[in-house]
Amino acid sequence: MGMVRRFSTHALGIAFIGVVCFLLWLTYAFYAKVFTDTVDVQLKTSHIGLQLNKHADVKLRGVIVGEVRDVSTDGDEATVELALKPDQVEEISREVSARILPKTLFGEKYVALVPPAGNEGQHIKAGDVISRDKTAVGIEIEKVLNDALPLLQAVDPADLNATLNALATALEGRGEDIAKTLTQLDGYLKKLNPSMPELVAALTKLTQVSALYGDVTPDLARALRNLTITGNTVVEKEQQLQKFFTDVSTLSTTADGFLTENEDRVIRLGEVSRPVLDLLEKYSPEYPCFLRVMTETAPILNDTFRNGALNINLELITNQPTPYQPNELPKYLDKRGPTCVGKNYSHPGAKPGPYTQDNPAPYITGEDGVIGDHNKNERFPVNLQLNRAAPGFAMDSGAAGSPAEQQVIDSVVGPAMGVAPGDVPDLTTLMVGPLMRGGQVNLK
Template sequence: MNKLLSAHKALGVVFLCLLLLGVWLTYATFTKKFASYERITLTTSNIGLQLPIRADVKVRGVIVGEVLEASAGDERGAELTLGIYPDKIDDIPANVTGSIVPKTLFGEKYVSLVVPETGPSGTIQAGAVIDRTEVATELEEVLSDIYPLLRTVRPADLNATLTALSTALEGRGEQLGSNLETVDSYLKRINPEIPALLEDLRLTAQVSDTYADILPEVAQILDDTVKTTGTIEEKEAALTATLRDIRSFSDTARSFLDANEANLREAGELSTRTLAVVARYSPIFPCMSAGIVKAQGRLAEAFRGYELHIVLETLIDQPRAYTPADAPKFGEDRGPDCLGLPDIPYSQDNPYPPLPKINDGMNGSTEKGNLRPAPSAAYQGTPDDVTALRGALEAEYGAGADINVVLAGPAVAAGSGR
């Protein structure tokens, strides 16, 4: 009897175990504990409400997997672990994007993998990460945003506004449609110009920066303009008199120009060649002016005390006389030449060399145009000779015979062989 009871108990325990095993197998089968998946990760800013674990994953409306896990990601985002059926993963392109959308208006959500029209080829691989995700706007969020508006807008006022709007639009549907078509045509023509408009806005920002830099100067100019305007207002009488004088001068100038129109035109025509020559030789004007400035010291020394202080020596051999063949002519055409100006290194000890032959009509040299330096920087003879000559000349011509000494000195020196 005891053995039979023990056997029944053992059978009862086995039955209970088989019953529990069947229940667990049913649960495991329902929860797909024995299913195998290829795992990929989907990152999103948020997953919203009503996205449960085991939610469907679809591609073009076909279920290809399930949501296995949801966890918090970096930077306040979320990460979804998607389990893709092994026989479906080869049908999913590598460039899909994720979208979390509801099945119905108030129903639970699912993950939709959106296949773009163009993009790189190839299929997605296990362990891939999809980081391009869109989350549909939830009805709760819309209602939450509309609720403050509904509390602010009073129903009576809203009804009056809608009634007025309905009355205004009544019978104007055709006109409104025509206006919308016109606006649409405008927008079609404007859309191609949007890039240029954006570029203009970018350049406008640069120009604005430039204006910002110069605004202080503009403000200073405006302030100076105000001061100038005030000064003009104070000097209004003087300015009026000046303008009146200018008008009188203009009348006089007009009369003068009318009377001398032909003369002025002729003067301009006659001065053309002269000005051309002046323009050609203009390069020597700076060196000539600088030479004159540097010569001021020597000239001041020579004419100090309102007297000419020089050593004058007369030369015995005089230049030849002019002949009819020496008639002057304008044949020189060598162009501008400073001839050493403004820094001339020549002196009594370093005489100036003979000037170059100038084509001025001279038939041979007359020695008139050459600077013939004296043999030395001192007087010819001794101071005693000058004193003796002055005494002899004073006896003949009287006192004050310095000029006689100058004129007679060379002849006396030549006669004495000095």
């Protein structure tokens, strides 16, 4: 009998504990709305969705239409599980979007459903996915909440309350002054706004100039250091500089007196020199050619005057150049411009060089009043062999310069020169005689 009573007591205790646990679970179930029918949907949003608490409200046009059941994230976006009231889903379109808004400045967040514009179409159903509001307003609100969250978490509400109270006390009774200040500020802004593009451009250029100055700062610093050295040098050489400036002043005074006294002469010298300089400029292309001809002539002259003697090859011409006539007065009418005839430089229009004994250069004269070439461009027609004895003559060194030799030479050279044998100059005998003897004419 006792054992039965003890068993009944234990059973009643266990039953009592079970009833208590059941009542606790039932209380939680009612709180969690386990027995309430809901339409479960999902909200895909950014990381701001992680700020929602479980059982946070879901509102449409200010009316609570559901609550938040769970919040999760995959690293890229947040997924919010929403439980909507079945009797309210008829008013919620499938095209609805959502924003996450705070109830107060420091209050909890809730989900605000944003109905679509125009025809709403079918209502939302279980398993649908709601996207976040991607309009400009929605994005701006989301950005403000994201940026303000760290601040709100860091600010103590009591300190904020004290700050706001102090601000309200400071502004109390100053509404009219503040209004005037805002009005003036508005006027300033209206005047400043038209100039904003120029201001922005100026700031951009200022940035470029600043960057440029930043790049050249080492050079500027080096220039300043060099300038310091220059300044120290000027200080050290002060006496020499003063003497230099004194000398310059004296020179300036002397030059001023000279120019004042001779200004007319200096001007006249420039006017007289200008035609000469123009002429020199006109013939300036001839100078390089002249120098090249002189360079090529120098070896020939050295060979001609070798061993301290003048060495020449004598060539007889048909007639001596004829004298100038009375009507051949000097004239300066040459208009050809720069002209140069050298060993390898042909005169325009003449036979080409290089010029040699067999291909002599042309006899070129300007319009100087001379008529013809006066036989200067003719060659001897007889084929003479120089430096060899003329055939048919037996002349030895014993007869050199004798009257007999002179008669022989005059009889040969006279017809070639177009004069009588008796009119042949004695100089001809002295020069042609050695040629006929097979010797060489040397002039010293």
